[in-house]
Amino acid sequence: xxxxxxxxxxxxxxxxxxxxxxxxxxxxxxxxxxxxxxxxxxxxxxxxxxxxxxxxxxxxxxxxxxxxxxxxxxxxxxxxxxxxxxxxxxxxxxxxxxxxxxxxxxxxxxxxxxxxxxxxxxxxxxxxxxxxxxxxxxxxxxxxxxxxxxxxxxxxxxxxxxxxxxxxxxxxxxxxxxxxxxxxxxxxxxxxxxxxxxxxxxxxxxxxxxxxxxxxxxxxxxxxxxxxxxxxxxxxxxxxxxxxxxxxxxxxxxxxxxxxxxxxxxxxxxxxxxxxxxxxxxxxxxxxxxxxxxxxxxxxxxxxxxxxxxxxxxxxxxxxxxxxxxxxxxxxxxxxxxxxxxxxxxxxxxxxxxxxxxxxxxxxxxxxxxxxxxxxxxxxxxxxxxxxxxxxxxxxxxxxxxxxxxxxxxxxxxxxxxxxxxxxxxxxxxxxxx
Amino acid sequence: xxxxxxxxxxxxxxxxxxxxxxxxxxxxxxxxxxxxxxxxxxxxxxxxxxxxxxxxxxxxxxxxxxxxxxxxxxxxxxxxxxxxxxxxxxxxxxxxxxxxxxxxxxxxxxxxxxxxxxxxxxxxxxxxxxxxxxxxxxxxxxxxxxxxxxxxxxxxxxxxxxxxxxxxxxxxxxxxxxxxxxxxxxxxxxxxxxxxxxxxxxxxxxxxxxxxxxxxxxxxxxxxxxxxxxxxxxxxxxxxxxxxxxxxxxxxxxxxxxxxxxxxxxxxxxxxxxxxxxxxxxxxxxxxxxxxxxxxxxxxxxxxxxxxxxxxxxxxxxxxxxxxxxxxxxxxxxxxxxxxxxxxxxxxxxxxxxxxxxxxxxxxxxxxxxxxxxxxxxxxxxxxxxxxxxxxxxxxxxxxxxxxxxxxxxxxxxxxxxxxxxxxxxxxxxxxxx
Numbered sequence: 001x002x003x004x005x006x007x008x009x010x011x012x013x014x015x016x017x018x019x020x021x022x023x024x025x026x027x028x029x030x031x032x033x034x035x036x037x038x039x040x041x042x043x044x045x046x047x048x049x050x051x052x053x054x055x056x057x058x059x060x061x062x063x064x065x066x067x068x069x070x071x072x073x074x075x076x077x078x079x080x081x082x083x084x085x086x087x088x089x090x091x092x093x094x095x096x097x098x099x100x101x102x103x104x105x106x107x108x109x110x111x112x113x114x115x116x117x118x119x120x121x122x123x124x125x126x127x128x129x130x131x132x133x134x135x136x137x138x139x140x141x142x143x144x145x146x147x148x149x150x151x152x153x154x155x156x157x158x159x160x161x162x163x164x165x166x167x168x169x170x171x172x173x174x175x176x177x178x179x180x181x182x183x184x185x186x187x188x189x190x191x192x193x194x195x196x197x198x199x200x201x202x203x204x205x206x207x208x209x210x211x212x213x214x215x216x217x218x219x220x221x222x223x224x225x226x227x228x229x230x231x232x233x234x235x236x237x238x239x240x241x242x243x244x245x246x247x248x249x250x251x252x253x254x255x256x257x258x259x260x261x262x263x264x265x266x267x268x269x270x271x272x273x274x275x276x277x278x279x280x281x282x283x284x285x286x287x288x289x290x291x292x293x294x295x296x297x298x299x300x301x302x303x304x305x306x307x308x309x310x311x312x313x314x315x316x317x318x319x320x321x322x323x324x325x326x327x328x329x330x331x332x333x334x335x336x337x338x339x340x341x342x343x344x345x346x347x348x349x350x351x352x353x354x355x356x357x358x359x360x361x362x363x364x365x366x367x368x369x370x371x372x373x374x375x376x377x378x379x380x381x382x383x384x385x386x387x388x389x390x391x392x393x394x395x396x397x398x399x400x401x402x403x404x405x406x407x408x409x410x411x412x413x414x415x416x417x418x419x420x421x422x423x424x425x426x427x428x429x430x431x432x433x434x
Numbered sequence: 435x436x437x438x439x440x441x442x443x444x445x446x447x448x449x450x451x452x453x454x455x456x457x458x459x460x461x462x463x464x465x466x467x468x469x470x471x472x473x474x475x476x477x478x479x480x481x482x483x484x485x486x487x488x489x490x491x492x493x494x495x496x497x498x499x500x501x502x503x504x505x506x507x508x509x510x511x512x513x514x515x516x517x518x519x520x521x522x523x524x525x526x527x528x529x530x531x532x533x534x535x536x537x538x539x540x541x542x543x544x545x546x547x548x549x550x551x552x553x554x555x556x557x558x559x560x561x562x563x564x565x566x567x568x569x570x571x572x573x574x575x576x577x578x579x580x581x582x583x584x585x586x587x588x589x590x591x592x593x594x595x596x597x598x599x600x601x602x603x604x605x606x607x608x609x610x611x612x613x614x615x616x617x618x619x620x621x622x623x624x625x626x627x628x629x630x631x632x633x634x635x636x637x638x639x640x641x642x643x644x645x646x647x648x649x650x651x652x653x654x655x656x657x658x659x660x661x662x663x664x665x666x667x668x669x670x671x672x673x674x675x676x677x678x679x680x681x682x683x684x685x686x687x688x689x690x691x692x693x694x695x696x697x698x699x700x701x702x703x704x705x706x707x708x709x710x711x712x713x714x715x716x717x718x719x720x721x722x723x724x725x726x727x728x729x730x731x732x733x734x735x736x737x738x739x740x741x742x743x744x745x746x747x748x749x750x751x752x753x754x755x756x757x758x759x760x761x762x763x764x765x766x767x768x769x770x771x772x773x774x775x776x777x778x779x780x781x782x783x784x785x786x787x788x789x790x791x792x793x794x795x796x797x798x799x800x801x802x803x804x805x806x807x808x809x810x811x812x813x814x815x816x817x818x819x820x821x822x823x824x825x826x827x828x829x830x831x832x833x834x835x836x837x838x839x840x841x842x843x844x845x846x847x848x849x850x851x852x853x854x855x856x857x858x859x860x861x862x863x864x865x866x867x868x
Binding site for chain 2: 140190194209225228264
């Protein structure tokens with residue numbers, strides 16, 4: 001296999017030559033063989049091992065094993081211990097996802113700090129086929145059937161073209177030792193079941209299954225590429241991006257051959273899971289919104305607005321006492337007693353300090369808010385005022401209000417002053433742009 | 435199941451109501467149950483049974499069985515016997531493809547002749563999943579993973595949402611008899627292996643596998659839809675169609691993100707199988723060509739030309755004796771002795787009959803052909819003449835030549851006359867457009 005591997009590297013990964021490589025090593029046969037192969041070929045390698053502390057003593061024994069291995073082969077080794085369960089529960093990740101996050105983030109950190117060029121992982125052809133079948137049993141879409149990429153940024157998977165059988169045979173011939181993974185996590189259970197019962201049957205039907213499958217994966221990756229091209233085209237047509245908010249034109253989406261399919265593709269990277277809710281937004285009332293782990297999608301008249309997730313805490317209030325001349329959070333305001341009005345613009349108002357009841361309050365809109373807009377007659381509901389000014393829902397939510405201690409609006413920041421607090425204009429209030 | 439089926443029909447196939455339906459019935463449990471269900475719901479059904487004569491006596495017993503069934507239920511039945519093997523070998527189809535061709539063509543013929551609205555087939559959810567796995571073992575692309583469509587023109591598959599288990603249970607409860615398919619064809623062998631060994635394992639992993647899979651299929655169909663949209667876009671950009679020849683702009687193909695992937699999509703319906711050869715044409719020398727069962731793809735300078743398959747027989751010659759006044763094959767020519775030239779155009783030439791050596795020959799170009807083009811000086815190789823006239827390779831191949839019995843060119847039809855045979859213009863030769 002060494003010769004075949006050498007040729008494979010030369011043809012598929014010629015750029016690895018003379019580079020500083022970091023091999024992700026668990027202690028299992030795949031990563032130990034990968035390390036052995038790169039050693040034999042005299043590449044400049046170091047090792048990186050994550051102890052996820054998921055299997056108690058076994059995890060520590062794995063760590064000891066790879067440390068010993070690195071000593072014997074005089075390769076530099078990096079190790080780290082993770083409290084994976086804690087990280088998972090804190091972030092509401094599955095253990096598997098948590099481990100992946102921790103592992104790849106750590107690799108990238110080492111790469112950056114120590115000047116490595118690439119991380120190598122030991123995924124092989126059977127892994128790809130097993131993942132395909134796992135995703136089939138779970139339900140999936142094209143993305144679940146296109147396999148692990150052999151090159152993904154600085155992550156390289158040189159064994160993807162090799163079978164578990166070849167790797168095991170190589171380990172045997174070279175009397176390589178490794179650690180068996182004794183894990184019994186659910187995904188491991190399913191993977192083992194597929195590995196030991198389903199795959200052998202499929203390989204009976206087609207003894208060249210792995211090669212056939214490699215071609216299948218390639219075909220599906222090509223399909224994915226075409227979809228990505230199409231989605232890039234469509235994005236340019238239906239999406240406007242402004243201030244980190246993506247504005248999706250609903251009418252244009254509805255004109256496409258399959259609006260749901262397109263909406264899925266446009267939004268699939270924003271951690272939504274309840275796709276029917278997403279689709280239903282297309283025809284929902286304005287103001288309806290749904291949240292993913294990281295994002296929020298809001299129906300706003302003819303658009304869907306996508307933004308990073310930050311549920312505004314509508315109850316949060318920031319107080320300003322009578323003698324305060326400045327606040328810096330959540331917005332930056334200056335208070336200055338003056339003789340008379342001078343500069344005037346949207347960021348500056350003048351009020352009569354004697355009419356204010358302290359402490360003042362900075363807050364977001366609430367139900368029942370109203371104001372007496374300066375320069376207009378009568379009283380107006382804040383909601384009506386916003387509507388007349390054609391503010392989007394996002395703008396409404398992001399607009400701060402300066403109120404007195406009876407919750408009466410003094411200033412709709414960046415928009416309009418209330419005329420009740422205007423008389424002797426001896427207090428200048430200025431908003432500093434953030 | 436009857437109630438569930440009724441609701442399923444009302445929701446998914448409301449248009450079947452009061453229509454004339456033709457049920458494709460093999461005699462197996464699926465099609466017999468389908469027939470039973472539609473009878474129970476009082477639809478207007480007739481039956482159609484194909485005897486493919488692939489299993490000798492068994493095939494005839496199947497036919498008898500469904501005939502008897504139709505008598506009992508007083509449904510009209512159409513039956514036909516096919517010599518499937520002969521049809522397959524004649525058309526170089528696999529037995530399976532041959533049977534499918536024969537079956538669906540016959541259904542369409544009955545539909546047309548007898549005024550049916552739809553054909554119903556009994557494919558069910560397990561069929562879809564089995565086909566998915568068969569295609570996985572064989573190697574496939576997205577098209578092999580999107581399942582059988584539940585509605586495809588006038589072909590309807592009302593049982594696709596139901597499992598084999600449900601169908602068998604319905605047959606049992608209603609004491610329905612059916613014929614077991616004793617076939618041992620290879621595809622049957624693989625299908626049975628998957629049905630009886632692989633699927634049960636996957637269903638252990640996920641007891642709701644069929645439902646999950648239905649969603650997966652839907653996702654993949656959506657991906658396929660997006661690809662089709664993209665390919666429609668791209669076709670409009672890179673393909674010109676003229677005289678049944680598709681002209682594919684190579685430069686534009688090469689500008690796409692993945693030229694091979696696009697070329698596959700553009701050409702996938704033209705029965706090519708050697709895809710590497712197809713891809714290599716992109717960079718091949720002009721003149722290189724490859725053939726599929728039905729089509730031919732020719733590299734012609736900056737283009738790939740796709741046309742229906744008709745390999746020209748370059749050696750074929752058609753003789754014209756001295757007294758003949760007309761030939762009609764391979765082209766239509768008239769010979770008329772006249773006093774003088776009158777009408778002139780590209781379809782008519784005048785020659786000196788005394789200079790012709792009979793029999794004349796109609797043929798395609800050969801190596802070494804040359805002519806003395808009328809209206810030009812000197813002698814010219816035919817290949818050079820074609821090149822100067824900027825004929826495409828297709829045009830070159832499709833141009834007929836009229837020669838004398840020494841193979842000297844008298845007329846490049848539709849193009850130019852040779853000046854050696856011009857003197858006393860007493861023979862008018864006219865080409866009738868085909």
